[in-house]
Amino acid sequence: MAKKRAQPAVRKTRTDAARNRERILEVAKEAFxxxxxxxxxxxxxxxxxxxxxxxxxxxxTRDALLEAVYHTEVAKxxxxxxxxxxxxxxxxxLRAWMMLFVDYIAEKxxxxxxxxSFVGGPSKLYESSRAQISGAIExxxxxxxxxxxxxxxxxxxxxxxxxxxxSNVASAPDWxxxxxxxxxxxxxxxxxxx
Amino acid sequence: MAKKRAQPAVRKTRTDAARNRERILEVAKEAFxxxxxxxxxxxxxxxxxxxxxxxxxxxxTRDALLEAVYHTEVAKxxxxxxxxxxxxxxxxxLRAWMMLFVDYIAEKxxxxxxxxSFVGGPSKLYESSRAQISGAIExxxxxxxxxxxxxxxxxxxxxxxxxxxxSNVASAPDWxxxxxxxxxxxxxxxxxxx
DNA sequence: CGGTAAAACGGAGAGTGTCTCCGAAACATT
DNA sequence: AATGTTTCGGAGACACTCTCCGTTTTACCG
Numbered sequence: 001m002a003k004k005r006a007q008p009a010v011r012k013t014r015t016d017a018a019r020n021r022e023r024i025l026e027v028a029k030e031a032f033x034x035x036x037x038x039x040x041x042x043x044x045x046x047x048x049x050x051x052x053x054x055x056x057x058x059x060x061t062r063d064a065l066l067e068a069v070y071h072t073e074v075a076k077x078x079x080x081x082x083x084x085x086x087x088x089x090x091x092x093x094l095r096a097w098m099m100l101f102v103d104y105i106a107e108k109x110x111x112x113x114x115x116x117s118f119v120g121g122p123s124k125l126y127e128s129s130r131a132q133i134s135g136a137i138e139x140x141x142x143x144x145x146x147x148x149x150x151x152x153x154x155x156x157x158x159x160x161x162x163x164x165x166x167s168n169v170a171s172a173p174d175w176x177x178x179x180x181x182x183x184x185x186x187x188x189x190x191x192x193x194x
Numbered sequence: 195m196a197k198k199r200a201q202p203a204v205r206k207t208r209t210d211a212a213r214n215r216e217r218i219l220e221v222a223k224e225a226f227x228x229x230x231x232x233x234x235x236x237x238x239x240x241x242x243x244x245x246x247x248x249x250x251x252x253x254x255t256r257d258a259l260l261e262a263v264y265h266t267e268v269a270k271x272x273x274x275x276x277x278x279x280x281x282x283x284x285x286x287x288l289r290a291w292m293m294l295f296v297d298y299i300a301e302k303x304x305x306x307x308x309x310x311s312f313v314g315g316p317s318k319l320y321e322s323s324r325a326q327i328s329g330a331i332e333x334x335x336x337x338x339x340x341x342x343x344x345x346x347x348x349x350x351x352x353x354x355x356x357x358x359x360x361s362n363v364a365s366a367p368d369w370x371x372x373x374x375x376x377x378x379x380x381x382x383x384x385x386x387x388x
Numbered sequence: 389c390g391g392t393a394a395a396a397c398g399g400a401g402a403g404t405g406t407c408t409c410c411g412a413a414a415c416a417t418t
Numbered sequence: 419a420a421t422g423t424t425t426c427g428g429a430g431a432c433a434c435t436c437t438c439c440g441t442t443t444t445a446c447c448g
Contacts, residue, residue, distance in 0.1 A: 052406085052408090052427075236435075254436095
């Protein structure tokens with residue numbers, strides 16, 4: 001009694017639907033990078049060659065679209081955690097990952113305000129992205145704690161907040177340098193007392 | 195030849211103008227605190243009992259209004275620096291001021307994205323507020339460096355960026371706690387290398 | 389005081405963005 | 419090819435931003 005198939009059960013997703021979804025995602029990614037998180041969604045729809053209705057059906061809110069756009073990027077960051085952990089000593093790995101995070105935001109022009117939702121509200125939307133990112137930093141921190149290089153009571157989430165926060169202030173020209181200096185300060189400040 | 199008064203020279207500002215300006219400021223402050231930095235300015239104008247044109251004449255941009263609204267708040271923070279410096283040892287003063295900053299943002303619901311402009315762009319608008327805030331933290335850091343409790347090469351601006359950044363991520367419920375833990379980490383990480 | 393020029397007011401309206409609704413079109417399935 | 423479902427798309431209702439300019443208010447002067 002596990003699977004009935006009396007009625008057509010599940011219909012294959014229509015190809016035009018899938019195609020449009022992809023196209024929207026592609027255009028949106030570029031638009032967000034170019035003009036920030038406030039790009040006109042109608043514009044995105046137009047450039048993707050679909051009607052506004054189509055865009056809003058696929059992504060009911062601006063946040064939903066942002067989440068979808070950065071989903072793959074987030075996955076890459078999570079993957080980097082595993083790599084770094086494998087080839088670097090605990091603290092170094094943590095540091096390297098944080099630096100990577102900064103670079104990522106700088107390069108891809110990911111809009112930090114959107115990231116807020118990762119550590120922020122109870123939005124179901126970001127659930128999976130948040131899980132990936134916080135999973136990554138938690139693993140890194142846990143390993144560093146175990147090795148004795150980081151204080152036992154450090155909350156990985158605090159570090160994530162700091163990281164996102166620092167990346168938020170991205171207007172100044174030397175932002176990236178400043179962010180990296182701060183990563184070092186954060187790590188230094190997270191060492192065991194003495 | 196210091197003061198001519200051939201022509202009417204300077205006219206006293208009209209009382210209605212001053213009154214309206216005050217009223218707008220008052221309403222805007224409340225509105226920003228209640229509904230964030232994106233409140234409808236037309237609404238603000240309506241609630242202040244003036245036309246949209248009046249609001250925009252006094253404050254040409256949303257940022258200008260924000261700046262004006264928080265001008266006095268910023269002044270208070272700057273004043274606190276002097277007080278704390280007078281009654282606490284260098285690092286303690288720095289720490290206390292940073293904590294105060296966090297509290298301030300939490301309590302007054304100051305919209306952090308607006309603060310970005312303080313450390314950010316070359317906007318002439320925020321010039322005075324920025325000067326006050328960065329002056330405060332620079333003084334605190336300089337004193338702490340002189341006392342030997344903080345590393346010589348620490349950039350006060352970095353610290354300010356971190357502070358604003360961390361305050362930015364204000365969605366989580368335990369945000370304030372997290373922010374304060376981070377302040378401690380930042381200060382610890384800014385100590386001399388031994 | 390009353391007159392007058394200068395300054396401020398205010399709201400209509402043009403431009404733009406958001407989001408919904410529903411008839412028309414495209415699709416998977418039989 | 420017919421059928422019934424899913425998706426499309428863009429017109430349109432609504433909201434917000436910001437400007438323009440005829441009208442009103444005010445400070446100043448005689």
